[in-house]
Amino acid sequence: MAEKDVKKKTSSGAPGGGRREVRPTKQQPSRQVSIKDIARLARVSHPTVSRALQNSPLVNPATAAKIRKIAEAAGYRPSAVARGLVTRRTRTVGLVVTTVADPFASAVACGIEQAANDHGYAVFLANSNADAEHERKVVQALAERRVDGIIVTSSRVGSDYLPMLAQLNVPMVLVNDQYPGEFVHSVMIANEEGSRAATEYLIGMGHRRVAYVGDRSGYQTETERLEGYKRALAKAGIEFDAKLAVHGDGRPEGAAEAMEALLQLAEPPTAVCCYNDMTALGAMRAIRARGLRVPEDLSVTGFDDLFFAEYLEPPLTTVRQPMRRMGEMAMENLLKLMSGEDSVAQVKVGAELIVRKSTGRVGMKPGPQMRGTGGTQGLGAGRRNG
Amino acid sequence: MAEKDVKKKTSSGAPGGGRREVRPTKQQPSRQVSIKDIARLARVSHPTVSRALQNSPLVNPATAAKIRKIAEAAGYRPSAVARGLVTRRTRTVGLVVTTVADPFASAVACGIEQAANDHGYAVFLANSNADAEHERKVVQALAERRVDGIIVTSSRVGSDYLPMLAQLNVPMVLVNDQYPGEFVHSVMIANEEGSRAATEYLIGMGHRRVAYVGDRSGYQTETERLEGYKRALAKAGIEFDAKLAVHGDGRPEGAAEAMEALLQLAEPPTAVCCYNDMTALGAMRAIRARGLRVPEDLSVTGFDDLFFAEYLEPPLTTVRQPMRRMGEMAMENLLKLMSGEDSVAQVKVGAELIVRKSTGRVGMKPGPQMRGTGGTQGLGAGRRNG
DNA sequence: GTTGCTACCGCAAACGTGTGCATCGCGGGG
DNA sequence: CCCCGCGATGCACACGTTTGCGGTAGCAAC
Numbered sequence: 001m002a003e004k005d006v007k008k009k010t011s012s013g014a015p016g017g018g019r020r021e022v023r024p025t026k027q028q029p030s031r032q033v034s035i036k037d038i039a040r041l042a043r044v045s046h047p048t049v050s051r052a053l054q055n056s057p058l059v060n061p062a063t064a065a066k067i068r069k070i071a072e073a074a075g076y077r078p079s080a081v082a083r084g085l086v087t088r089r090t091r092t093v094g095l096v097v098t099t100v101a102d103p104f105a106s107a108v109a110c111g112i113e114q115a116a117n118d119h120g121y122a123v124f125l126a127n128s129n130a131d132a133e134h135e136r137k138v139v140q141a142l143a144e145r146r147v148d149g150i151i152v153t154s155s156r157v158g159s160d161y162l163p164m165l166a167q168l169n170v171p172m173v174l175v176n177d178q179y180p181g182e183f184v185h186s187v188m189i190a191n192e193e194g195s196r197a198a199t200e201y202l203i204g205m206g207h208r209r210v211a212y213v214g215d216r217s218g219y220q221t222e223t224e225r226l227e228g229y230k231r232a233l234a235k236a237g238i239e240f241d242a243k244l245a246v247h248g249d250g251r252p253e254g255a256a257e258a259m260e261a262l263l264q265l266a267e268p269p270t271a272v273c274c275y276n277d278m279t280a281l282g283a284m285r286a287i288r289a290r291g292l293r294v295p296e297d298l299s300v301t302g303f304d305d306l307f308f309a310e311y312l313e314p315p316l317t318t319v320r321q322p323m324r325r326m327g328e329m330a331m332e333n334l335l336k337l338m339s340g341e342d343s344v345a346q347v348k349v350g351a352e353l354i355v356r357k358s359t360g361r362v363g364m365k366p367g368p369q370m371r372g373t374g375g376t377q378g379l380g381a382g383r384r385n386g
Numbered sequence: 387m388a389e390k391d392v393k394k395k396t397s398s399g400a401p402g403g404g405r406r407e408v409r410p411t412k413q414q415p416s417r418q419v420s421i422k423d424i425a426r427l428a429r430v431s432h433p434t435v436s437r438a439l440q441n442s443p444l445v446n447p448a449t450a451a452k453i454r455k456i457a458e459a460a461g462y463r464p465s466a467v468a469r470g471l472v473t474r475r476t477r478t479v480g481l482v483v484t485t486v487a488d489p490f491a492s493a494v495a496c497g498i499e500q501a502a503n504d505h506g507y508a509v510f511l512a513n514s515n516a517d518a519e520h521e522r523k524v525v526q527a528l529a530e531r532r533v534d535g536i537i538v539t540s541s542r543v544g545s546d547y548l549p550m551l552a553q554l555n556v557p558m559v560l561v562n563d564q565y566p567g568e569f570v571h572s573v574m575i576a577n578e579e580g581s582r583a584a585t586e587y588l589i590g591m592g593h594r595r596v597a598y599v600g601d602r603s604g605y606q607t608e609t610e611r612l613e614g615y616k617r618a619l620a621k622a623g624i625e626f627d628a629k630l631a632v633h634g635d636g637r638p639e640g641a642a643e644a645m646e647a648l649l650q651l652a653e654p655p656t657a658v659c660c661y662n663d664m665t666a667l668g669a670m671r672a673i674r675a676r677g678l679r680v681p682e683d684l685s686v687t688g689f690d691d692l693f694f695a696e697y698l699e700p701p702l703t704t705v706r707q708p709m710r711r712m713g714e715m716a717m718e719n720l721l722k723l724m725s726g727e728d729s730v731a732q733v734k735v736g737a738e739l740i741v742r743k744s745t746g747r748v749g750m751k752p753g754p755q756m757r758g759t760g761g762t763q764g765l766g767a768g769r770r771n772g
Numbered sequence: 773g774t775t776g777c778t779a780c781c782g783c784a785a786a787c788g789t790g791t792g793c794a795t796c797g798c799g800g801g802g
Numbered sequence: 803c804c805c806c807g808c809g810a811t812g813c814a815c816a817c818g819t820t821t822g823c824g825g826t827a828g829c830a831a832c
Contacts, residue, residue, distance in 0.1 A: 032532075032555065034788055045812045050790060060810060075553045080531045081470045082788035085817045090467060092531075095511070101496040101693075101710070103489060110487040113513050117524075122531060125481070125511040127499050138503075145466045145478075145508055146418075167461045169418065252697055281697040288699060307487075311638055311667040313674060313699040324487070420818055431782045436820060446780060468818035471787045775832080783824080788817105795812075802805085 038076050042067045053078065084146065092122050093334060094142030096152040098130040103306045104276075104323060108153050108175055111327025119335060121148070132156035136164070143168045149334040151175060156219070159183050171337035175330050178219035185337065187329045187347045191221050194319035194351030195228030195273065198301040201317075201353060202271040203236045206362035207299060209244065211269035213258050213279050216247035222275060225303065229273055244269055248279055255282030256289075263290050270362050271299035277306045280316055284358070295360035305354055314357035321351060419462050427460065428453045439464065470532065478508050479720060480528030482538040484516040489692045490662070490709060494539050494561055497713025505721060507534070516603075518542035522550070529554045535720040537561060542605070545569050557723035561716050564605035571723060572732045573715045577607050580705035580737030581614030581659065584687040587703075587739060588657040589622045592748035593685060595630065597655035599644050599665050602633035608661060611689065615659050630655055634665055641668030642675075649676050656748050657685035663692045666702055670744070681746035691740055701742035708735060 039046035044063065051059045052067040059067075084090040095112055097105035109125070116123045124142055128135035135157050142150055150172040155161075158179020165172055174186040202210045212229045215222045230240050246262055248255035255274070259282065262269060274280040280302035287298050294300050294314055302309060302318035309316040326349055333344045425432035430449065438450040439457060470476040481498055483491035495511070502509045510528055514521035521543050528536055536558040541547075544565020551558055560572040588596045598615045601608040612631065619626050632648055634641035641660070645668065648655060660666040666688035673684050680686050680700055688695060688704035695702040712735055719730045 032788090036788080046788085047790075047813085048811060051811090054790090058810070063810085077526070077530045077554075079471075079788055081467050081476060082817090083790075084467045085465075085471055085788080085819090086790050088817075099496055100486065100492045100499060103492075103693075106486045106489075106492040109511070110485055110513070113486060113511060117513070122510050122512070122527065124508050125495070125499060126508070127496070127503070140463070141508065144463045168463075281694065284699070285697055307489075308667065308694050311671055313670070418818095422818080432818090433783085433820075434781060437781090440820090444780070449780085465818055468787090469820075471789090471818080472820045474787070773832100775830105777830085778828090779826105780828105781824105781826085783822105785822090786820085790816085792815090793813085796810085798808090800806090802803100 032079070033074050033076050035076070035078065038067070038071045038074050041074065042070045088146075089148055090146050091120055092124060092145070092147045093331075094124045094126065094139070094145070094147040094150040096126045096128050096135060096138050096142070096150070096155075098154050099127050100125065103278075103308075104304055104321070105153055107306075107323035108327040108330075111324035112151060112331045113327075114324075115328045115331035115335075119331075121335075128152070128156065130154070130156065132160075139164070139168075143170055149173075149338045151330050151334055154178050154219075154221075155183075158220075171334060173330050173334050173337065175326055176221055178221060180220055180223075182346060185333060185345060187326055187333065187349060189221075189321045189326070190348055190351045191224035192228035192231065194303060194321075194353070195225035196232045197228075197351070197353045198303070198317070198319050199229045199232035199273050200235070201355065202273060202299055202301065202359060203232060203238070205271070205299065205359060207269075207271035208238060208362075209241075209267065209269040210238075210271040210273060211244040211246070211262050212273050212275075213255055213262070213283055214245065214247045214275045215250035215279070216254075217250065225275055248275070248282065250275060251278055252282030252285065255279040256286040257282075259283040259286035260290075263287070263292070269298070271359070272301070274300060274302050277302035277304045277309050277316065277318055279303075280318070280358075281312075284312070294358050296364055299359040299362075301359060303351075309354075310356065312358070317356045317359040318354055319351045320354050322349060325349070418465070419460050421462070421464065424453070424457045424460050424462050428456045474532075475534055476532050477506055478510060478531070478533045479717075480510045480512065480525070480531070480533040480536040482512045482514050482521060482524050482528070482536070482541075484540050485513050486511065489664075489694075490690055490707070491539055493692070493709035494713040494716075497710035498537060498717045499713075500710075501714045501717035501721075505717075514538070514542065516540070516542065518546075525550070525554075529556055535559075535724045537716050537720055540564050540605075540607075541569075544606075557720060559716050559720050559723065561712055562607055564603075564607060566606055566609075568732060570731060571719060573712055573719065574732065574734050575607075575707045575712070576734055576737045577610035578614035578617065580689060580707075580739070581611035582618045583614075583737070583739045584689070584703070584705050585615045585618035585659050586621070587741065588659060588685055588687065588745060589618060589624070591657070591685065591745060593655075593657035594624060594748070595627075595653065595655040596624075596657040596659060597630040597632070597648050598659050598661075599641055599648070599669055600631065600633045600661045601636035601665070602640075603636065608636075611661055634661070634668065636661060637664055638668030638671065641665040642672040643668075645669040645672035646676075649673070649678070655684070657745070658687075660686060660688050663688035663690045663695050663702065663704055665689075666704070666744075667698075670698070680744050682750055685745040685748075687745060689737075695740075696742065698744070700744045703742045703745040704740055706738040706740050708738075711735070 035046045035049050039049045048059055049067055052064040093116055095109060097109060100106050113123055124145060124147060126138040128138060139150060150170060153175040155174050155177050158177045159181045160179060161172060174183045176188055177183050177186050199210060212226060214226055233240050243265060246258040248258040272283060274283055280300055284294055284300055287294055292298055302316050305318045305320035309318050329347060336344055421432045421435050425435045434445055435453055437445045438453040479502055481495060483495060486492050499509055510531060510533060512524040514524060525536060536556060539561040541560050541563050544563045545567045546565060547558060560569045562574055563569050563572050585596060598612060600612055616626050629651060632644040634644040658669060660669055666686055670680055670686055673680055678684055688702050691704045691706035695704050715733060722730055
């Protein structure tokens with residue numbers, strides 16, 4: 001065997017002389033340039049380089065400038081992993097979503113990434129596949145990576161995290177926790193108020209038989225939105241009819257099936273309040289498949305206000321979640337937690353009903369409908385323990 | 387259920403007696419349990435613990451079992467950062483997308499995350515905001531994190547990475563590179579073939595005045611798709627009319643504006659081939675706003691086959707990109723590169739025309755249109771340098 | 773009894789950075 | 803002349819792992 005690039009420690013003589021001439025026999029990873037390399041080049045100790053690069057006042061401005069110049073020229077990039085080891089802070093957060101392919105999750109993720117990036121944090125992305133067990137797994141994995149904090153959206157675990165977290169010792173904030181009961185730190189949308197507003201709007205348009213298409217998973221947002229629907233009915237003196245409350249799977253396919261069942265009822269609804277926009281997507285397809293029109297024959301509302309909602313035909317009346325903003329808020333809360341502040345707790349963000357053209361007066365005639373001006377109303381905003 | 391097993395450090399002798407007794411002036415992060423802790427508990431050296439935990443044959447199965455049990459009970463989680471420092475491999479990849487909120491990007495990201503997770507890799511997510519300068523920045527940041535590899539989708543930098551990469555010394559694969567010219571490792575969709583197929587399909591339906599709504603950014607996918615459109619025209623003996631090729635911004639808003647211009651032409655088109663589904667979304671809205679119908683008055687095609695395409699009214703005829711699969715392929719290629727293999731290069735994946743109901747024969751009568759069976763055709767698949 | 777082999781296990785040195793503390797040169801005040 | 807202070811820098815250690823290598827039993831073969 002040829003010798004393996006003997007590491008010579010020639011301290012004083014010719015520091016940059018015979019560079020490590022890696023021979024291309026095997027692709028030698030050609031060690032990254034380290035802080036010691038540029039210390040040698042600058043003829044100072046490596047701590048001085050470290051200090052110079054982080055603008056410490058302890059180092060002479062002149063030498064600092066010189067060091068920075070050399071580091072720049074050598075293309076030196078400090079190793080975040082070595083730094084993380086000694087400082088015990090990685091400036092990294094973990095983000096777990098059900099799946100990035102979900103438009104709600106990706107919108108929230110976008111806000112989080114933005115805020116994280118602005119504060120010098122990098123974000124680990126992980127999918128939970130909407131499975132509690134897998135979610136726990138990826139959280140554990142993130143903990144092994146020594147992330148400084150964790151955000152999980154639509155958690156299936158929720159307050160069950162408490163024992164694990166006590167051991168892991170890493171702050172966590174939840175976005176739209178799906179687990180019944182309250183988690184310590186979370187940002188939640190006003191599900192009940194939003195769903196209630198949508199239903200009340202439908203009732204206000206004269207509808208008496210308004211249905212609800214939910215998510216059979218039975219998680220927290222589902223139960224809250226269903227509750228909002230029921231409250232609106234109760235307030236209007238309309239008795240809740242279990243036959244009008246059906247359940248899809250939160251996705252268009254399942255929603256379409258559920259909607260079909262609704263349409264086959266002896267006395268079908270004239271309006272339907274959907275669990276979310278994806279559900280509305282499927283519901284509208286099922287409605288069209290029966291040769292019915294929205295909103296002339298049937299009014300439809302959604303929840304989320306995903307990007308495509310306003311481009312549907314007809315544009316979808318829906319309850320808006322400020323998804324990006326919610327992501328930012330989650331990140332801001334996490335930043336506080338990571339810096340030691342412990343004040344912030346649950347924050348509940350207001351939902352906003354966006355009226356478009358998928359809703360109309362009951363029994364409305366086909367034709368040029370009124371120009372919906374997109375009236376909005378804020379709902380249920382507020383925060384506790386702020 | 388396993389009982390809670392309180393963490394007791396009072397093993398026996400006092401090896402950990404007067405350990406560095408840091409005074410708790412500031413909130414002490416309560417040091418994570420390390421490999422040495424459990425080495426002490428198991429009365430072995432910490433290297434033995436290390437080997438036991440990675441199932442090394444060098445350690446006695448009995449002691450290994452004992453060690454694992456103790457580690458489990460103590461809730462020990464090895465530090466990936468410490469490991470990364472010594473092994474010089476972080477088992478981490480960086481993923482940079484224009485923005486996660488983009489449905490195309492998030493679909494690709496989903497495939498990547500999946501494949502990465504399957505192989506024990508974690509993924510750093512970063513947004514480039516579709517800006518070349520920012521993209522370079524985040525790639526640098528990822529390099530500082532010592533990721534083992536990088537994937538960037540819709541790169542604005544492309545082969546300009548070469549010098550930087552030579553210095554960073556980290557493998558990179560591009561998905562749908564937007565920079566003219568070829569990058570070393572990439573997975574690309576067959577843009578030209580796909581766009582050409584869509585246009586040919588329209589022509590086959592009798593359309594002669596078929597327009598193109600592009601993306602004014604003028605990046606690579608745009609030019610290729612435009613080229614495919616032109617080729618189809620040429621093949622059919624239709625002269626390219628510059629007035630029929632307009633440019634939005636790849637998003638619904640800009641596309642709607644561009645489409646309006648098209649509709650105000652003295653001789654408006656009877657069909658329009660859109661740069662992507664988002665563009666089609668805007669185009670269709672603009673068409674409806676003029677009181678025209680799709681496909682009776684105007685046929686529309688998209689590109690991507692985003693999840694909502696089949697739920698539009700009418701369902702969108704579009705060119706499918708297997709986005710998840712492309713993400714997986716990118717990750718698989720990256721895995722090979724990271725393991726030292728250097729064979730894989732550009733792979734071009736076939737596009738598939740999905741015929742739905744947004745397209746019809748020119749001058750078709752309103753009414754129940756034929757049941758589009760969703761005929762498909764694979765296009766332009768292949769790989770080079772495999 | 774020496775040798776050699778095998779199966780385990782510990783020592784020590786890394787990996788690249790941050791940081792408390794000692795050191796050093798030097799100017800000024802006593 | 804001595805001492806003190808101060809600004810600038812280096813020393814040494816720590817962070818939590820992995821890994822090459824040397825050591826030590828136990829045992830069999832000679």
